[in-house]
Amino acid sequence: GAGTGAPAGQDAEPPAPGRVLFPPTFSVSEIKNKQRRHFMFLRWKQQQRKEKLALRKKRRKEREALGDKAPPKPIPKTIENQRVYDETTVDPNDEEVAFDEATDEFAPYFNRQTVPKILITTSDRPRGRTVRFCEQLSTVIPNSHVYYRRGLALKRIIPQCIARDFTDLIVVNEDRKIPNGLVLSHLPDGPTAHFRMSSVRLRKEIKRKGKPPTEHAPEVILNNFTTRLGHSIGRMFASLFPHDPQFIGRQVATFHNQRDYIFFRFHRYIFKSEKKVGIQELGPRFTLKLRSLQKGTFDSKFGEYEWIHKRREMDTSRRKFHL
Amino acid sequence: NEYNLTGLCNRSSCPLANSQYATVREEKGRCYLYMKVIERAPFPRRLWEKVLLSKNYEKALEEIDENLIYWPRFIRHKCKQRFTKITQYLIRIRKLTLKRQRKIVPLRRKIERREKRREEKALIAAQLDNAIEKELLERLKQDTYGDIYNFPIHAFDKALQEQDAESESESDMEKEKENEDEDKREFVEADDSDLSDFEDMDKLETSSEEEQEDEEETEKEASHPKSKGKTPLKGPTRRKRPHIEIEYEEETEPAAKTKGS
Numbered sequence: 001g002a003g004t005g006a007p008a009g010q011d012a013e014p015p016a017p018g019r020v021l022f023p024p025t026f027s028v029s030e031i032k033n034k035q036r037r038h039f040m041f042l043r044w045k046q047q048q049r050k051e052k053l054a055l056r057k058k059r060r061k062e063r064e065a066l067g068d069k070a071p072p073k074p075i076p077k078t079i080e081n082q083r084v085y086d087e088t089t090v091d092p093n094d095e096e097v098a099f100d101e102a103t104d105e106f107a108p109y110f111n112r113q114t115v116p117k118i119l120i121t122t123s124d125r126p127r128g129r130t131v132r133f134c135e136q137l138s139t140v141i142p143n144s145h146v147y148y149r150r151g152l153a154l155k156r157i158i159p160q161c162i163a164r165d166f167t168d169l170i171v172v173n174e175d176r177k178i179p180n181g182l183v184l185s186h187l188p189d190g191p192t193a194h195f196r197m198s199s200v201r202l203r204k205e206i207k208r209k210g211k212p213p214t215e216h217a218p219e220v221i222l223n224n225f226t227t228r229l230g231h232s233i234g235r236m237f238a239s240l241f242p243h244d245p246q247f248i249g250r251q252v253a254t255f256h257n258q259r260d261y262i263f264f265r266f267h268r269y270i271f272k273s274e275k276k277v278g279i280q281e282l283g284p285r286f287t288l289k290l291r292s293l294q295k296g297t298f299d300s301k302f303g304e305y306e307w308i309h310k311r312r313e314m315d316t317s318r319r320k321f322h323l
Numbered sequence: 324n325e326y327n328l329t330g331l332c333n334r335s336s337c338p339l340a341n342s343q344y345a346t347v348r349e350e351k352g353r354c355y356l357y358m359k360v361i362e363r364a365p366f367p368r369r370l371w372e373k374v375l376l377s378k379n380y381e382k383a384l385e386e387i388d389e390n391l392i393y394w395p396r397f398i399r400h401k402c403k404q405r406f407t408k409i410t411q412y413l414i415r416i417r418k419l420t421l422k423r424q425r426k427i428v429p430l431r432r433k434i435e436r437r438e439k440r441r442e443e444k445a446l447i448a449a450q451l452d453n454a455i456e457k458e459l460l461e462r463l464k465q466d467t468y469g470d471i472y473n474f475p476i477h478a479f480d481k482a483l484q485e486q487d488a489e490s491e492s493e494s495d496m497e498k499e500k501e502n503e504d505e506d507k508r509e510f511v512e513a514d515d516s517d518l519s520d521f522e523d524m525d526k527l528e529t530s531s532e533e534e535q536e537d538e539e540e541t542e543k544e545a546s547h548p549k550s551k552g553k554t555p556l557k558g559p560t561r562r563k564r565p566h567i568e569i570e571y572e573e574e575t576e577p578a579a580k581t582k583g584s
Contacts, residue, residue, distance in 0.1 A: 079448065124425075153423055198442060221458050247468050252459065258449035261442050265451060269459055271472050277459045279452065287442055311434070 079259065084320040088228040097228070101235070105190040109167070109239040116240055118144035118168045119161055124151060127177040129202070134172055136203055136284045140253060140266050141240055142217050144170075158297055162187055168240055169297075172197075182288060185297050186236060191306065192297055193236060195262075195288040202284055210268055210280045216249020217242040218266070224257040229307055230323035233262075233290060251282070260321045262288040290323060326357060326371070328401045335397065345391055345398050347376070347406040354383065354409055356390055356402065380410060 028044055031037040063070045075081070090097050101107070108114045118141055120134050126148065138144040149157075154171070161169055166187050173181030179200055185192040203209055220241050225234035237255045250270060256263045266283030294303040307322075314322065326338040328346045338344045342361040347354055356374040363370050374390055376383040384403055391399045463472065 124423075151422065198439070219462075221455060223454055223458070247471055252455065254451070254455050254458075256449055256451055256454060259441065259445040261445045263446065263449060263451060265455070267455060269455075271459075271463060274463065274472075275460070277456050277463075279455055279459075287446070289438070289442075 079319060082319050084317060086227050086320070086322070089226050090228055090231050097231070101231075104232070104235075105186055105188075106235045106239050109243070110235075112243055114167055116143060116167045116242060117165060118170060118240060119166045120144055120146045120170045120172070121149050121157075122172045122179075123174050124149060126172075126174055129177055129200075130172055130174045130179045132202055133179050133200060133284060137170070137172075139213050140218070140283045142215065142242055158185075158187070179286075184236060184240075186239065187297065189296060191232065191236065192294040192303070193233060193290060194292045194294070196291055198287050198289070200284065200286045203282070206281055206285065208280070210282055213251060213266065213268075213282050214249055216246040216251060217244065218249065218251035218253045219245040219247070221252055221254040221256070223254065225323060227323060229290075229293070230257060233293070233323065252279075253283075257323050260289060260323050262290070262323070264288065326359075328398065328405060336401075343394070343398075345394065345402055347387070347402050347409060349409045349413065352413060353378075354406060356387055358390065376406070383410075 028037060028041045031040060101110075109116065118138075120138050120141075122130050122134060126134070131148075134146045138146045158169070168190075169183075169185040169187055171183040171185075172179045173183065175181075180197055182195040182197045183192065184195070203212070218241065220238055222234045222238060225231055234255070234257075241253065251266070251268050254263070254265045254267070256265070263285070264287070265281060265285050267279040267281050269277055269279045271277050290307075291309050292305055293307040295306050296303060309322075314320070324338050325348075326344070326346050327336060328338075328344070329336040334340055338346070338359065342359070342364060344359045346357045348357060349355070354376045356376055358372045358374070359370055360372075363372075374386070376386055383406060387402055387406060388399065391402060462468065
C-alpha cells in the first residue's frame with residue numbers, strides 16, 4: 001500500500017546504502033510506518049558506522065604520516081579521570097587535617113597509648129555461614145574475640161565492653177543466612193560506621209588459597225581514601241590492627257577504595273626479587289559500602305549522624321564519589 | 324466469614340447456615356463473645372450480641388459457659404478453644420514487643436541491581452592484585468622492611484635514585500657532601516689503580532647514603548601516621564661488585580651533570 005504519512009523529504013525508492021543522503025531536517029522518528037522506520041534507522045546506523053570508520057582510518061593515516069612528530073595519543077577517559085572534584089579532598093600537607101587527626105578519637109591509637117582489642121559479634125541467631133565468617137575474621141584480625149549474642153541488647157553490651165577494655169566492636173548483620181551488613185564501632189565513645197557488605201567469600205571458596213593465616217600481626221594497606229570522610233574511615237580501619245606489624249609473618253590486609261566500594265583482601269606475599277612480588281590470597285574477602293557514619297557509639301534513635309547516604313541527593317551523578 | 328468459629332467451611336461451622344451460632348473474637352487486645360439467635364434473625368443490626376469477657380482466663384471461661392448455657396456442646400467447646408488460642412497469641416505479642424524487633428526494610432530491586440553492577444565494575448577498575456603488588460614494592464623501596472630482604476641490586480638502584488635526588492636537591496647537605504667528596508677525592512687520586520678508585524667512590528657513596536638516609540628517616544617518622552611499620556633504617560653496608568659499578572657509573576655521570584647544569 002501507499003506509504004502512510006511519509007514526509008516530503010524522503011526518497012521514493014531506497015537507493016544503494018553507500019550513497020544515501022538524508023536532508024538535514026529529516027529525522028528517522030518522523031516516519032509513521034514502523035517497518036519503514038526500522039529500515040531507515042538501520043540504514044542511518046550503517047551510515048554512522050561507516051563515517052566513524054572512515055574518520056578513524058584517516059586519523060591513523062595522519063599519525064603514520066607524521067611518524068615521530070605525531071602528537072601523543074590522547075588519554076582515554078575513565079570514571080576515575082572524570083571524577084567530580086570533591087572539595088573535601090585531603091591534601092597531604094594540610095595542617096588543619098593534621099591537627100584534626102592529632103585530636104580526634106583515634107589519636108590515642110596512633111600515639112600508641114591503646115592496644116586494639118576487638119569484639120566480633122553477630123545479630124540474633126546467626127546461621128552457619130555467618131558463624132564461620134566471624135571465626136575467619138577473628139583469625140585475620142589479631143587480638144579479637146568472637147562472642148555470640150543470645151538476645152542481648154547492644155545498648156547493654158557496649159558499657160560492658162568498655163569496662164573490659166575493648167577498643168572496637170564489630171557487629172555482623174545477617175539476613176537470610178548470609179552476612180549482609182557490618183557495624184564498626186570504636187568503643188570509648190568513638191564513631192560508628194554502618195556498612196552494607198556484599199560478595200562475602202569464605203576461605204574455602206577462594207581458589208588457590210594457602211595455609212590458614214598465622215598469628216602474626218599483618219600489615220595494612222589503605223588505598224584511595226581521599227576525602228575527609230574517606231580519611232576518617234581509613235583511620236578507623238587502621239585502628240583495628242596492631243600498630244607494629246610483624247614482617248616475619250608476611251601477611252597483608254588491604255582495604256582498597258574504588259568508587260565508594262571498599263574491597264577487603266587478605267594476602268600472604270613473598271618478594272621473589274626486588275622488582276617482583278608474589279601474593280597469595282588467604283583469608284576471607286568482602287566488599288563494603290558505607291551507609292552512615294555516626295558520631296557517638298551505636299545508637300539508632302538518638303545518634304548524631306555525621307554522614308548518611310541519601311540516595312536521592314547523592315546518587316545523582318555517576319562521577320561523584322564520597323569516599 | 325469473620326464470625327466463623329473454627330475457620331473451616333462446613334455446614335456445621337458456617338455462621339450463615341446456622342441460625343444459632345456463637346464466636347469469640349478479639350479487638351484491641353480484649354476478647355468478646357458474639358452470639359446469634361434465631362429470634363433476632365429479622366433484625367440484622369441487632370443480630371450479633373457482643374459480650375465483653377473478663378481479662379482473667381478462668382473467669383472468662385466461666386462467663387462463656389454461663390452465656391452459652393443450654394447451647395450445643397460443639398459450639399461451647401469450640402468457643403472455649405478459640406478463646407484459649409486467642410489469649411495465647413496475645414501473650415506472645417506482648418512478649419515480643421518487649422524484645423528488640425527486627426526492622427524490615429524493603430529492598431528495591433532496581434537499586435540492588437544497580438549497586439551490584441557498579442560493584443562489579445569497580446572491582447574490575449580497581450585491579451586489586453596490581454595495586455597491592457605495587458604498594459608492597461613501594462614499601463620495599465622505602466626500606467620499611469629493613470634488613471630482612473637482601474637484594475643487592477635493589478640497594479644499588481636505591482643508591483642510584485638517591486644520587487639523582489641529591490643532584491636535584493638544594494640542601495646544604497649537598498655542599499657538605501661535595502666538600503667531603505673533594506677531601507676524599509684528593510685522597511683517592513693519590514692511588515693509581517682504577518679499581519681502588521671506584522671502591523673508594525663506593526665508600527664515599529655509602530657514607531653519603533647513610534647521611535641522606537638519616538635525613539630521610541627523620542622526615543618519614545614525622546610524616547603521615549598511616550604508613551605502618553617503620554623500622555629504623557640501616558644504611559646498606561654491602562659492597563658492590565666492581566663490574567656493576569663500572570657499568571652504571573659511566574651512565575650516571577652525564578645525568579648528574581645535566582641535572583646540575
